[in-house]
Amino acid sequence: MPERVLRFSPAERAVHRATGLLFLVCLLTAVALYVAPVAQLVGRRLLVETVHEWSGLLLPVPALLGLWSGPFRADLRRLDHFAEHDRRWLASLRSSDAHRGRLAGKFNAGQKVWASWLAGAVLVMLGTGLLLWFRFALDVVPRAGVVLVHDVVAYALVVVVAGHILKAIADPEARRGMRTGAVRRSWAAREHALWLGQSSSPSALQASQAADDAA
Amino acid sequence: MIDKGLPGDAVGPGRPVGRRIVLAMLGLGAAGVAVGPAVRDGVRQALSRVAPAAVPDDRGFRYFSVVGSVPRQDATSYRLTVGGLVDRPATYTLDQLAALPQHTVVHDAVCTDGWQVDDVPFTGVLLRDLLDAARVRDEGAAVRFTCFDGAYSESLTLEQARRADVLVALRMFDEPVPHDSGGPVRLFVAPMYFYKSAKWLSGIEVTSQVQQGYWEDYGYPVDGWLPGEEPVGA
Numbered sequence: 001m002p003e004r005v006l007r008f009s010p011a012e013r014a015v016h017r018a019t020g021l022l023f024l025v026c027l028l029t030a031v032a033l034y035v036a037p038v039a040q041l042v043g044r045r046l047l048v049e050t051v052h053e054w055s056g057l058l059l060p061v062p063a064l065l066g067l068w069s070g071p072f073r074a075d076l077r078r079l080d081h082f083a084e085h086d087r088r089w090l091a092s093l094r095s096s097d098a099h100r101g102r103l104a105g106k107f108n109a110g111q112k113v114w115a116s117w118l119a120g121a122v123l124v125m126l127g128t129g130l131l132l133w134f135r136f137a138l139d140v141v142p143r144a145g146v147v148l149v150h151d152v153v154a155y156a157l158v159v160v161v162a163g164h165i166l167k168a169i170a171d172p173e174a175r176r177g178m179r180t181g182a183v184r185r186s187w188a189a190r191e192h193a194l195w196l197g198q199s200s201s202p203s204a205l206q207a208s209q210a211a212d213d214a215a
Numbered sequence: 216m217i218d219k220g221l222p223g224d225a226v227g228p229g230r231p232v233g234r235r236i237v238l239a240m241l242g243l244g245a246a247g248v249a250v251g252p253a254v255r256d257g258v259r260q261a262l263s264r265v266a267p268a269a270v271p272d273d274r275g276f277r278y279f280s281v282v283g284s285v286p287r288q289d290a291t292s293y294r295l296t297v298g299g300l301v302d303r304p305a306t307y308t309l310d311q312l313a314a315l316p317q318h319t320v321v322h323d324a325v326c327t328d329g330w331q332v333d334d335v336p337f338t339g340v341l342l343r344d345l346l347d348a349a350r351v352r353d354e355g356a357a358v359r360f361t362c363f364d365g366a367y368s369e370s371l372t373l374e375q376a377r378r379a380d381v382l383v384a385l386r387m388f389d390e391p392v393p394h395d396s397g398g399p400v401r402l403f404v405a406p407m408y409f410y411k412s413a414k415w416l417s418g419i420e421v422t423s424q425v426q427q428g429y430w431e432d433y434g435y436p437v438d439g440w441l442p443g444e445e446p447v448g449a
Contacts, residue, residue: 116233
């Protein structure tokens, strides 16, 4: 049996699952509200609108609850911090020899940019969504601008999240990491060379110790 | 373990770039709210000069319905009833409505959700002509509208209903009002938000006071004047 290392704690996987589910509900109700052929099929505006508003409001809640979890906070810090190898990783996107010198910690620079953009986009959707929700209480709000930003960022989110899903489809081991919490050490060494080498994360340490003991 | 700030990753603490990306998104969002519509209109105008075919011709309407499916009505099945506090209640077919004097009102259709379609020409019968034909009794003070979708309703005061820019519309953009836009007959209350312009109109009832419409039960204003269109003194 190949040696495995812990990548995502149960709390992180729960946050991921709940966020994904809420995003799906947001997306499906958005389609039913604004894509004309689907809207004509579904109708029921009050119900769909209510579900959309509440699933949107709840979208950041799993991540906020995740702040109670140490591993989740540690990963947020990793995603926030860009080191020299991340700069090189991004620079290598322009190079013809794409994989040369692409070194990554637990998250590569692309994942860091993706996660940060997503967090910002969700906050923009939350802000513009709340302005649309309470538009009658706040009639100074320029609704045309608000609805335009909500629309444009929604389309961008669909593209960006589709990219996330396609990347996951392309890498079964990455998927296994999010499903079971653990990945092969060989995969981690290949994709995230700087992660385990000098790891001091308690969970990864335990896992590698457990693996060493087993060996 | 020295670097408490960054457990796990091998190379240095690095710089906090992620949070800057988050803040940049928030800034972009705010800028988009402020100048987005102007930029979009500019781009659209420039595009229509350079490559007219690339500009979408959907006219910007979005389909809203409060029920699952709306039955279709045509010239043979459609009826509009006028009743309530009137001396001469009446029922009109589509042909009978089309035979009455027709008026055209051109006005922006503005949704409370933020989208709008500029300068939409609606043609039909003035609501006040139908009310005059029905002879509103003295105790009549408001008008309630019902719709053949089975759920939607709206209302106006009698004074609002008698305005010259309130139509029982049969045509839009000089074509019969399509089903999805509330056809064959819809209300067009030009100076108010578009939710006041009930689609699939089937009943006009004079009442002694304003009865809240469908969305107004969920917090929408009863007097849905567009900004700047409130009559002086209202």
